[in-house]
Each structure stands twice: as structure tokens, then as C-alpha cells.
Amino acid sequence: MLFVIDFDGTLARKDTVDAMLEKFAPADWEDIEQEWLAGRITAVECMQQQIRMVKADHIAIENFFRAIELDDAFLPFYRHVSAFAKVAIVSDGLDHAIHVATKHAGLPEIPAYANRLHFVPEGIDISFPHINPQCNAGNGVCKCAVARDLSGMQDMPVVLVGDGKSDACLARSADVVFAKSSLLRHCCEQGIAHIPFDTFDDVLTTVKTWNTSLPQQAVNLA
Template identity: 55%
Template sequence: MIFVLDFDGTLATEDTVDQLLEHHADPAWQALETDWVDGRISALECMQSQVRLVRGDHITLGKFFRQIRLDPHFDVFRQYVRRFAHLAVVSDGLDFAIQTALRHAGHEDLPVYANQLHFISPDRLELSFPHRQTDCRGGNGVCKCTVARQLAARHGGPIVLVGDGKSDACLAGEADIVFAKGSLIRHCQSENISHIPFEHFGDVLCAVQAWDIDNQLFAAV
């Protein structure tokens, strides 16, 4: 079993990219965000342009990302599911932010699939997209469907998605089980995708504890 975990707004209590931009970027990032939400530019174009507006060196941003708060229920959830499942953080966010926050919280061994942040100089940051697929329906920097398929081929399925937003929408249509919050709930409802609503990882844990893992019987509670 594979748990594909979104980061911003799911494992992290807030959107870390938005937090970064609010504290360390030129205010022009907000217009780019509006263009993305309204569908005028892709998620990849939006993030790449926004990151170029950020000012901060490796030390400054590392200190900032260590302040990221994770879902307080995640520790107990992970201890329970790691006995029978493989977990991976698959995010259309920034690898440096995610890895820094996970390391600070004692979860540095969790595999992370995300966009790569490069420190060119204190006044210049760039992104690269090692998990991009040009035919990705979501237009994201990270094609979560492709990563999930690769993980399932390596570790075995089913695929369980835990997510909250637009970057999870494509995988929601492919995953065997979907835990949804935020705008992902509305997407699942509009597309008639079966899903289990949740607010935090304590809710996910309650649902998983009711499953008959040995007989592969999975249902909402």
C-alpha cells in the first residue's frame, strides 16, 4: 500500500509557498497567483515566476522553513501505517522547504518528490522540475500520477491519496482511495470521485484503523 501525501495545507498546516512569498517576495507574486487561480497560467509558470521574486539566502530561508508547523496528529498516524504501508511526500511545492521542515520534525527519512529549489545567489532563486511530465493534465511541476504509478510499481498498491487542493485533482481520479480536504473535496464532488473527507491526520488514522488490511477491505467510517 502506498500513501501519497500532499504537503502544503495537508501535512503542513499552512501553504508554505504562500508563507514564503508573503515574507520574502516582491508583492507582485499576488497577481501571478490570481492568474493561476483564474486559469490564465499553469501552476508551473506561476511558481517559477513567483520564486524569482523571492529574496533570501540559504541560511535565511532555512531558518524560515524550520518554523513550518506540521499536523500535530501526523506522528501517531505515521507510526501506525508504517507497519503495512509505504509513505511518500509528493508535492508541487519546494523540496528545500519540505525537507527542512521534515528534518526539523524528525521525519527526515520520508521520501520527498517535489520541485527543486536552487540558490543561484542571495538575490536569485530558480526552480527545476525533475518530476514534470509535459503531458500532465494538471500542468503541474510535479506529475503526481506518474510518481504514484512509479511508487506502486516499486512497492505495490493500492494507492491512497491524502490531499487538499488543485495539484491533487488529477491523482484523485486514479487513486484507489482518496482522503480529501479543502478544494479537493469540491473537485471530488463535482467529478463524482469517491472520497473520505478529513480535517487532520487524526481523522485519517481513525478511518485507516477500521480497515481490514489483511483482506484488503477499505471503507470510510
């Protein structure tokens, strides 16, 4: 079994990219957000433009990433599931934010797949090593492709835990979807079976009822 864990708004309590823009970018980053929400630019174009608006030095950004608040219930969840499943953090946010925040929280090293952050003299920039032009979701990280690669030949069942727009492409193909916030609304609208959750405590409670194989009733619960 493979657990695909979203970062912003799921493992991290808030969206760290938005919080970073609020702190370090001029207020018109929100205009670009509106362009994306209205479908006039892709998620990738939106992120690239916004990330380039960040004006801060390396130390200020590192400190900001260290202060990212994570869901306390994640570690007990991770300890339980890593005994029988693969776990990966798959995020359409920034790789360095994930590395710094998880290390600072004392979490074990968990494989992470995200957009790459680059420090440049004026601030930061972003590149997209996990982009997939074949997926029409238009995200920087195509979660359905990453999950396909990681679950690989063994045809492992995939469990998605997520909260937002970047989780939508994988929600269609995952065997089980734990959903909150806008992903929850998306699943309801699209008729995608899902299990609502708030924290990893809820996810763990459900997973404990599964034994170690993926139960059909979990898929049909929602």
C-alpha cells in the same frame, strides 16, 4: 498499499510557498497567482515566476523552513501505517522546504518527491524533475505519474491524502482519497468518491478500521 501524502496544507498546516512569498516577495506575486487561477498561465509558469521574486539570503530561507508548522497527528499516523504500507510525501512545492521542516520536527526520513529548490545569488530558483507533459493537469509534480512509478509492478492500492489543485490528477485514479479544502470541493463537483478529513488524526481513525487490506467500503464511504 501506498500512501501518497501531500505537503502544503496537508502535512504542513499552511501552504509554505504562499507563506514564503508573503514574507520575502513583493506583493505583486498575487497578480501572478490570479493569472494562474484564471487559467492564463500554467502552474509551472506561475511557480517559476513567483519563486524568482523571492529576495532573501540563504540563512533567512533556512530559518523560515525550520519554522514550518506540521500536523502533530502525522507521526502517530506514520508509525501505524508504515508497519504495513509504503509512505511517500509527494508535493508540488519545494523539496528543500520538506526536508528541512520534517527533519526539524524530528520525523523519520520519508521519501519525498517535489520540485527542486536552487539557491542562487539573488535568492532562489526552481526546477521540475517530476514534470509530466502527458498529464493535462500542468503541475510541476505530476502526482498520478509519481504514484504509478511507486506503486509499480505490484499494482499496490494507492491512498491519497491531500487538500488542493495539485492533488486533482491523482484523485481520479487513486483507490482511496482523503480530501479537505479545495480538493474536497473538487471531488464533490467531479463525483469522485472521497473521505473528508481535517487532521491526520481523522485519517488514522479511518485507517484503523481497515485491518491491513484495502476495504471496498472505505472507497464507497463518501
